[in-house]
Amino acid sequence: MKKTTLITFLFLAFSFQSYANNLIVGTPIISGNTLTFTIKWDNSWYVTTGPSNWDAVWIFVKRQSCVSGGSSPWIHGQLAASGQSVTGSELQIDLASDNKGVFIRRSAAGMGNITQ
Secondary structure (H helix, E strand, O other): OOOOHHHHHHHHHOOOOOOOOOOEEEOOEOOEEEEEEEEEEEEEEEEOOOOEOHHHHHHHOEEEEOOOOOOOEEEEEEOOOOOOOOOOOEEEEEEEEOOOOOEEEOOOEEEEEEOO
């Protein structure tokens, strides 16, 4: 069985367009342990009255050990406890308490398309 590296998997996982309310995750740029990508989606919301809720995109990494044979199960990649960032002030990143993923969401009340 061919060994699968984390970088190969990330490229395959993010190199296509996904349309969940026109969600588009751009092709990643991988440099060392850093993954950079663009993200946009339509009809985003963050309301502070009434139900007081918001939408978000859940980003996570799955990996498989590259040990001989490659028969290890896929597991969640562990993200760094700090250092995640976004360009601009429209979005914010909320790291899950177990470091297994991040939510990307609006940083302030508003509605409309996200075009990062």
